[in-house]
Amino acid sequence: MASSLPRFVSPGAEAELIPQGRLSGPMPWVIAIMVALTVIAAAAGLAFSNTARNASDALTGGITVQIVNANPAERDRQAQAALRSLRATPGVVEATLVSQAEIDRLIEPWLGAPTGEGAIPVPALIDARLRDPVSGEMLGQLRRTLRDVAPAARVDAQSTWLKPVFSAIGTMRWLSIALVGVLAFALAAAVLLAVRTALGTNRETIEIVHLLGGTDRQIARVFQRAIGFDAAGGGAIGLALGLVVVLLLGKQFGGLGAGLVSSGALGWLDWILLALIPVVGVGLAMFTARQTVIRALKKML
Amino acid sequence: MSNAAEGEIVQFDNVGLRYGTDREVLSNVSFTLFPGGFYFLTGASGAGKTSLLKLLYLAQRPSRGAIRMFGSDAITLPRERLPALRRRIGVVFQEFRLVSHLSAFDNVALPLRVAGVAEREITKPVADMLEWVGLADRMHALPAQLSGGEQQRVAIARAVIHRPEMLVADEPTGNVDPDMAVKLLRLFEALNRLGTTVVVATHDVHLLKRVPDSLIMRLDKGRLSDPTGALRYPPRVPRPKGEAL
Ligand SMILES: Nc1ncnc2c1ncn2[C@@H]1O[C@H](COP(=O)(O)OP(=O)(O)OP(=O)(O)O)[C@@H](O)[C@H]1O
Ligand SMILES: [Mg+2]
Numbered sequence: 001m002a003s004s005l006p007r008f009v010s011p012g013a014e015a016e017l018i019p020q021g022r023l024s025g026p027m028p029w030v031i032a033i034m035v036a037l038t039v040i041a042a043a044a045g046l047a048f049s050n051t052a053r054n055a056s057d058a059l060t061g062g063i064t065v066q067i068v069n070a071n072p073a074e075r076d077r078q079a080q081a082a083l084r085s086l087r088a089t090p091g092v093v094e095a096t097l098v099s100q101a102e103i104d105r106l107i108e109p110w111l112g113a114p115t116g117e118g119a120i121p122v123p124a125l126i127d128a129r130l131r132d133p134v135s136g137e138m139l140g141q142l143r144r145t146l147r148d149v150a151p152a153a154r155v156d157a158q159s160t161w162l163k164p165v166f167s168a169i170g171t172m173r174w175l176s177i178a179l180v181g182v183l184a185f186a187l188a189a190a191v192l193l194a195v196r197t198a199l200g201t202n203r204e205t206i207e208i209v210h211l212l213g214g215t216d217r218q219i220a221r222v223f224q225r226a227i228g229f230d231a232a233g234g235g236a237i238g239l240a241l242g243l244v245v246v247l248l249l250g251k252q253f254g255g256l257g258a259g260l261v262s263s264g265a266l267g268w269l270d271w272i273l274l275a276l277i278p279v280v281g282v283g284l285a286m287f288t289a290r291q292t293v294i295r296a297l298k299k300m301l
Numbered sequence: 302m303s304n305a306a307e308g309e310i311v312q313f314d315n316v317g318l319r320y321g322t323d324r325e326v327l328s329n330v331s332f333t334l335f336p337g338g339f340y341f342l343t344g345a346s347g348a349g350k351t352s353l354l355k356l357l358y359l360a361q362r363p364s365r366g367a368i369r370m371f372g373s374d375a376i377t378l379p380r381e382r383l384p385a386l387r388r389r390i391g392v393v394f395q396e397f398r399l400v401s402h403l404s405a406f407d408n409v410a411l412p413l414r415v416a417g418v419a420e421r422e423i424t425k426p427v428a429d430m431l432e433w434v435g436l437a438d439r440m441h442a443l444p445a446q447l448s449g450g451e452q453q454r455v456a457i458a459r460a461v462i463h464r465p466e467m468l469v470a471d472e473p474t475g476n477v478d479p480d481m482a483v484k485l486l487r488l489f490e491a492l493n494r495l496g497t498t499v500v501v502a503t504h505d506v507h508l509l510k511r512v513p514d515s516l517i518m519r520l521d522k523g524r525l526s527d528p529t530g531a532l533r534y535p536p537r538v539p540r541p542k543g544e545a546l
Contacts, residue, residue, distance in 0.1 A: 205400050211360055212459075213388030214415045215381070301362060301383070 008009065009015065015145045020294050027194050027227070031234030031285065032241065034187040035278050038180055039242025042277060043249075044174030046270045052169045060133040061093075062158035063142070065126040069152040072121070078150035079124040085149045091138065098125040123154075185286060191285045193230075195223055195292040210300055220293040231285040235278025309369070310336045310467060310498050311357065316366030324372055325364070326352050327523045331534040334500065336466070338494045340532075341509050342502040344520030350417055350502040353396055353520065357500060358392045358469045359383055371466070378532040384539055391465035392498075393473045397456040399444040405431060405455045406440045412463040430458045433488070435481075457485060467498040474505060484512050 065082055069075040079097060086095040103122055130138065134157040146153040159166075199206070206219055250265070266274075311334040318327040326349045334340060344350050354359040354511045356368065361427065368375040371386060378386070391412070399408050431440050434454040444452055453476045462466060468489065474482035482505070490512060493499045501508070509517060519526045 204398070205402070208398050208400055209415060210384075211358065211387060211392060211398075212412050212415050213384045213386075215384045217328070218415065266344075301360065301380070 013088045024195075027190075028231040028234035028237070030194075030230050031191045031281060032186065032238035034183055034190070034243070035235045035238025035281050036241040038187075038273050038277050038281070039184065039239060040245050040249075041176050041179040043242070043246040043266065043270070043274055045173055045180065046266055046273065047250075048169050048173040048176060050265065050267070050270070052166060052173065060159055061130045063128045063130065063134055063139070064156050064158055065128065065146065066154045066156075067124040067126075067150060067152050068154060070121045075121075075124050075152070076154050079126065082146050082150040082153050083126055085125065085145055086142070089142065089145060091131050093129050093131050095126055096129040098127055103155065115284075184281075187281060188284060188288045191227060191288040192292055195289045196296075198223060198226075199293065201294050206297070207300065210297070216294050216297040219297060220290045223293045224290045227289040228282060228286045231282040232278075235281050238281075239275065239278045242277075246274070309333045310371060312369040313356075313369070314367040316356065316363045316368060318349075318356065318361070318365045325365075325523055327520075329358075330366070330523075330525045332518060332525060332527065334467075334498055334532070336498055337493070337496055338498050339490070339512055339515040340498075340500045341508065341512075341515050341517045342500060342520065343504060343517060346504065348520040349523045350520055351525075353525075354392075354469050354471050354500070357467075358390050358457055359387050374480070384432055386406060388412070388463070389466045391455050391460035391463065391468045393453075393460045393468075393470035394500075395471035395475075397444075397452050399455055399459075401444055401450055403441055404441045405436060405447065405451075408455055409458045409462050410445070411459060418463075427458075427462060430462050431455075434458050434485075450478070450481065453477060454481070454485070457488070461488065461492055461497075464492075464495070464496060468492060468500065470499070470501045472503055473501060474503065474508060482508065483511065 065086070067075050067079045067082065069078060083095055083097055086092050103125060107122060131136075139155060139157055143153075143155050145157060209219060245268075311332075313330050313332050316327060316330040317325050319325045330353065342350050342353065352361070356363055357370075359370070362376065371389060373382070373386065386453070399405075400411065403411070406427055409430055410423050413423045413427070428437070428440065431437055434457060436451060436454055436458070438484070439447060439451060442451075444455070447455065453473065456469070457473055460470065473489075474485055478484065486508065489499050489501065503509075509515065516532060518532060
């Protein structure tokens with residue numbers, strides 16, 4: 001007698017109405033792949049957004065002053081003069097001389113460790129921060145001011161040399177978002193096909209349940225639940241796969257040690273968003289299943 | 302139309318049915334069924350019995366005419382209200398239509414599950430019903446593992462398990478031996494005494510004589526003849542078949 005009890009402990013035992021196995025098949029795997037790809041694409045999109053935001057926050061008000069002079073004493077004198085002049089200029093919130101140690105560290109990967117006297121002359125660097133985003137007007141004014149006290153000074157907005165990088169990052173970001181959209185669409189299409197097939201193979205059952213007084217909602221719920229189980233299993237696997245890939249990629253980029261990449265690191269909110277992808281996927285799959293079934297049933301009396 | 306006659310369960314008024322663009326398979330069919338009645342529907346093969354029953358169990362809409370069931374206009378009734386009406390009807394399909402992947406038990410339990418009856422209130426009635434039709438030991442068999450007659454009995458058990466107000470049976474004794482036929486007829490009569498309106502389509506004339514109180518409808522090439530006039534619609538006598546309840 002026990003074997004005749006419903007296999008699913010669910011209200012109305014509707015899960016019994018269609019055979020579960022027939023709906024599954026490759027469905028969970030298709031969903032797993034979709035979710036994994038979506039997680040990777042979304043992680044990339046989030047990382048690019050973070051990079052763009054952090055970098056532009058840090059750089060839009062930033063200017064760099066280089067004092068290019070081969071004579072160390074003259075270079076230091078001009079650097080100090082430029083520093084004083086900058087600090088006195090309204091609109092400049094902060095100006096610091098980048099220490100020699102810092103500069104050495106920055107150029108070491110390219111030029112090797114400094115070898116004391118006679119090393120390649122390196123410009124002095126001043127990092128300054130403006131209250132407002134850098135405008136061409138402001139840049140021109142600063143250049144004029146510095147020309148008198150430090151003729152060897154070259155003033156650049158930090159954002160100008162990063163413009164192409166920014167636009168590339170922006171493109172990548174939109175690409176990732178578009179990819180997520182395309183993947184969601186593909187998932188819905190895959191579910192649609194699976195449900196259509198299942199509707200076909202279970203047509204007689206559906207008709208019988210229909211004639212025994214089953215409602216469209218009841219029948220739709222059976223399919224919705226079957227797809228829901230498939231999607232939840234596939235989603236979990238997909239999320240795990242996707243996260244492994246994201247973590248590995250993150251580690252690899254982190255190894256580059258470049259500031260831009262670490263500024264794209266994912267925050268906890270980003271990780272929550274990624275974890276929500278399979279949940280949204282399950283929702284999308286169930287919604288698609290429901291709509292498909294209801295639309296098919298509307299054609300029956 | 303008339304809502305004078307109290308309590309008819311079914312009214313057909315000038316109903317016609319055609320499949321596609323073919324000729325009408327039912328023409329000018331008018332009749333009334335009263336609650337608690339026991340009706341036989343006879344006629345040669347192809348006369349339109351199954352077609353008429355399909356209209357009765359709401360699997361088909363007529364091409365013309367008016368149908369009222371359980372006090373609702375079955376023609377204009379919105380689609381979403383049909384399931385509630387269907388649950389008041391038990392159907393034995395001519396070709397059984399058991400769900401092939403469900404056991405005999407689960408097939409019989411189906412109307413209860415569709416109606417949302419709790420599992421603990423399903424087990425015993427279903428087992429009892431299967432025992433009554435002599436299938437206690439075949440409870441877990443799939444339809445494909447049952448003989449034609451056994452499948453028919455499962456179909457009948459499924460049609461009556463939820464005590465429908467109306468039972469519609471299409472050739473319900475076509476595949477069973479005469480003894481089982483009589484036994485099943487007794488089941489229908491027992492249900493009928495409990496208040497279920499019974500409509501049985503059959504070409505077995507011997508069956509007709511078995512139920513003395515029954516009324517007979519004859520279909521001949523899609524036209525209904527009503528020898529006794531008891532089924533006339535609009536009815537001359539409001540309730541020809543007394544206070545059966
Ligand atoms: N779905 C359909 N499409 C087209 N024609 C149909 C359809 N169903 C039945 N018919 C035709 O309608 C007529 C009546 O068929 P129906 O099944 O109602 O007869 P019946 O009295 O039940 O016969 P039987 O005793 O053999 O079961 C037949 O001529 C049949 O060919
Ligand atoms: Mg027939």
